[in-house]
Amino acid sequence: MIQINSLTHTYPGSRKQAPRTALDALSLSVREGEFAILSGPNGSGKSTLFRILCGLALPSSGAVHIGGIDLLAQPEKVRRILGVVFQNPAVDKHLSVIENLRIHADLYGIKGADFSRHCDEALAWTDLADRLNQRVETLSGGLARQVELAKVLMTRPRVLLLDEPTTGLDPASRRNFLAALQKVQRDRGITVLMTSHVFSEAEDVDRVAIMCEGKLLAFDSPQALKAMIGTEMVVVQPMGEVEDLAAILRAELGLAVRRHGDELRLEETENGEGLPMLESILERWRGQIKSISIKQPDLEDVFVHVTGRAVPDHAVKKELPR
Amino acid sequence: MMAVAFSLAKREFTRFARQPQRVIGAVAQPLMFWLFLGAGMGTSFRPPGLEQVSYLEYFYPGVMVMMLLFASVFACITIIEDRDAGFLQGVLVAPVSRMAIVLGKVLGATAIALVQVLLFTIAAPFLGLSLSLFGVVLLVMGFILTSVGFAGLGFFLAWGMRSTSGFHAIMMVFLMPLWMLSGALFPISGAPAWMNVVMLVNPVFHALEIIRAPFYGGGLDLLGRSGYLLSLAVVAAWAGLSLLGSMRRVSRREVGV
Numbered sequence: 001m002i003q004i005n006s007l008t009h010t011y012p013g014s015r016k017q018a019p020r021t022a023l024d025a026l027s028l029s030v031r032e033g034e035f036a037i038l039s040g041p042n043g044s045g046k047s048t049l050f051r052i053l054c055g056l057a058l059p060s061s062g063a064v065h066i067g068g069i070d071l072l073a074q075p076e077k078v079r080r081i082l083g084v085v086f087q088n089p090a091v092d093k094h095l096s097v098i099e100n101l102r103i104h105a106d107l108y109g110i111k112g113a114d115f116s117r118h119c120d121e122a123l124a125w126t127d128l129a130d131r132l133n134q135r136v137e138t139l140s141g142g143l144a145r146q147v148e149l150a151k152v153l154m155t156r157p158r159v160l161l162l163d164e165p166t167t168g169l170d171p172a173s174r175r176n177f178l179a180a181l182q183k184v185q186r187d188r189g190i191t192v193l194m195t196s197h198v199f200s201e202a203e204d205v206d207r208v209a210i211m212c213e214g215k216l217l218a219f220d221s222p223q224a225l226k227a228m229i230g231t232e233m234v235v236v237q238p239m240g241e242v243e244d245l246a247a248i249l250r251a252e253l254g255l256a257v258r259r260h261g262d263e264l265r266l267e268e269t270e271n272g273e274g275l276p277m278l279e280s281i282l283e284r285w286r287g288q289i290k291s292i293s294i295k296q297p298d299l300e301d302v303f304v305h306v307t308g309r310a311v312p313d314h315a316v317k318k319e320l321p322r
Numbered sequence: 323m324m325a326v327a328f329s330l331a332k333r334e335f336t337r338f339a340r341q342p343q344r345v346i347g348a349v350a351q352p353l354m355f356w357l358f359l360g361a362g363m364g365t366s367f368r369p370p371g372l373e374q375v376s377y378l379e380y381f382y383p384g385v386m387v388m389m390l391l392f393a394s395v396f397a398c399i400t401i402i403e404d405r406d407a408g409f410l411q412g413v414l415v416a417p418v419s420r421m422a423i424v425l426g427k428v429l430g431a432t433a434i435a436l437v438q439v440l441l442f443t444i445a446a447p448f449l450g451l452s453l454s455l456f457g458v459v460l461l462v463m464g465f466i467l468t469s470v471g472f473a474g475l476g477f478f479l480a481w482g483m484r485s486t487s488g489f490h491a492i493m494m495v496f497l498m499p500l501w502m503l504s505g506a507l508f509p510i511s512g513a514p515a516w517m518n519v520v521m522l523v524n525p526v527f528h529a530l531e532i533i534r535a536p537f538y539g540g541g542l543d544l545l546g547r548s549g550y551l552l553s554l555a556v557v558a559a560w561a562g563l564s565l566l567g568s569m570r571r572v573s574r575r576e577v578g579v
Contacts, residue, residue, distance in 0.1 A: 009578040019579060051576075054415045060578030075575075079417035088407035094337045106329035107416040151412070 001159060001191040002030040002053070007062035009048050009214075022048040023059065024214035030207075033189040035182065036219075037202045040211040041307060046195045049211075050163050053193070054084050066159055080108075083157030087164045091147050093137035097128055100136060101151055108155045122154035125180045142173030149177070153184060160185070162194040166201065174198070199299040208299060212307045225302045232274035233301065234266040236281065237291040245288050249281070260304050267297070267305060326418045327425035333409075334397060334430020348393065348438050356385040379449045383534040384506025386442060387526060390435045390469045391501055395493055397431035398476030402483050420572040424477055424565060431473035432466055439465055446537065456541030461533065467557045468529040472497075474564025481571045500526045525560035528553035 007026045013019035022045040030036045040046050051057040052064065055075035064071040066078045091100045101122070105115045123129060126146040136144055145165065152160065162181075166174040178201055185192050194201075202208045202222060209219040218225060238245040246264050249257045258265045269277065274294040282292060295301070338344055360378035404410040413423055443461070446453065453461060476497075483489050503517065504526035510518060521527045531553040535544055544550045 090412035
């Protein structure tokens with residue numbers, strides 16, 4: 001449904017700044033009816049990709065097809081089937097909920113009986129039923145987000161793009177928003193691509209893409225991603241110099257030891273291997289260890305693993321002598 | 323396209339009407355400008371050839387043009403924040419013609435400006451000015467064309483801006499001088515020759531001409547005067563060009579190198 005082929009985007013430089021490549025031959029394909037999450041550290045190119053997918057920017061090279069239509073050549077055709085939820089509110093807070101919906105319907109040429117039908121459908125899952133005449137500025141953050149999503153769903157998009165839609169919401173509102181989004185997505189078979197920083201949001205989606213420095217590092221189901229780093233990991237916090245213990249563990253155990261901040265991680269450990277490893281480490285180097293634990297890797301660990309290894313950044317290189 | 327533009331324009335107007343302080347400010351500010359400046363300058367201002375006209379009366383159409391300028395500036399300043407972090411984001415990704423986006427803003431600003439300036443027109447009889455029926459039609463046409471010109475120009479300038487403070491600067495060093503050199507404050511006849519040239523190529527000068535004329539020229543016969551027609555043509559061209567320029571700006575997508 002969304003096909004991105006070898007997309008490269010370089011921002012023009014200026015006198016003070018060298019040109020910057022935000023997307024580097026990125027290819028990614030999201031299947032019809034799939035819920036995909038796009039994550040990556042700040043500056044990884046997510047926002048640039050998002051702007052291109054919205055049809056607001058043209059890449060340096062590459063191709064994007066949405067619903068089989070060439071986005072770069074015919075953005076106006078793609079706009080008909082596309083819904084976009086932005087990180088910053090795109091509703092007018094001085095207007096009421098229903099006024100916002102009406103303007104949005106006007107933009108898509110939805111009138112009369114169609115409007116009320118689409119409206120009912122778009123509001124069905126929300127808590128907005130008795131607040132339609134309230135101005136958006138009087139609503140809570142969670143409800144205002146619901147307006148945002150309802151507005152976009154009203155036009156029955158086949159493809160939905162969301163840019164960190166839960167930013168600024170409390171955990172309960174965030175969960176509600178995602179639950180509603182996932183239900184609507186499944187019921188209507190919408191293809192969703194959502195950028196997110198919050199890995200708990202990604203645990204039960206179809207696929208998670210991790211990008212860094214404009215490249216796609218991984219794109220797979222959450223289960224498959226987690227399997228990349230084993231089902232268990234041992235996390236050691238050394239007492240003294242982190243690198244000293246890292247070197248010892250590497251030499252003595254012959255294992256890949258990865259540093260993450262002031263922690264050392266022994267990944268790619270299978271079920272049941274963690275505890276004996278923990279015991280043997282503790283037995284031999286107890287004096288050098290502040291804390292040690294066994295952990296079930298979650299998506300955040302995958303993210304650290306994947307981006308940490310691939311970042312050709314000198315800061316990381318210094319931490320990870322090979 | 324027009325349905326979309328009207329819907330966007332209506333939003334613009336509703337927002338204006340819902341902010342009482344904005345309504346009061348928009349009407350009170352030019353009114354004070356006019357009364358204080360007009361009354362203060364009244365006795366000291368006697369340009370040759372205009373001895374019969376009080377400054378209050380001379381300045382009257384100039385304040386109307388100022389109202390039109392301010393209304394469009396206020397409407398256009400919201401573009402800057404709306405585009406990257408507000409309402410316009412959703413409009414830009416909607417399947418609407420880019421001209422409808424420009425027209426929505428410009429017509430909204432024009433509607434707001436018209437309400438203000440028509441309210442202000444009530445003062446005309448107190449100055450001893452009268453308008454024929456056709457004069458009213460011409461006057462309203464002048465208001466609309468001028469407002470479209472200002473709003474289109476404001477749109478064009480605001481679209482490329484990153485910050486509202488930058489737009490304030492443009493307003494002070496570019497838009498305000500256009501108004502000052504329009505003959506709103508002083509007649510072109512008394513100005514130095516170089517300034518004369520600047521004033522003649524300034525579209526706001528011509529806008530003022532077509533707004534001032536109906537108060538003095540009667541009605542239909544204005545359409546027979548070449549000076550009036552020239553000014554009308556200049557203002558219409560200004561309005562049209564600024565709309566086209568704005569549309570081109572909105573249509574342009576940022577391109578990677």
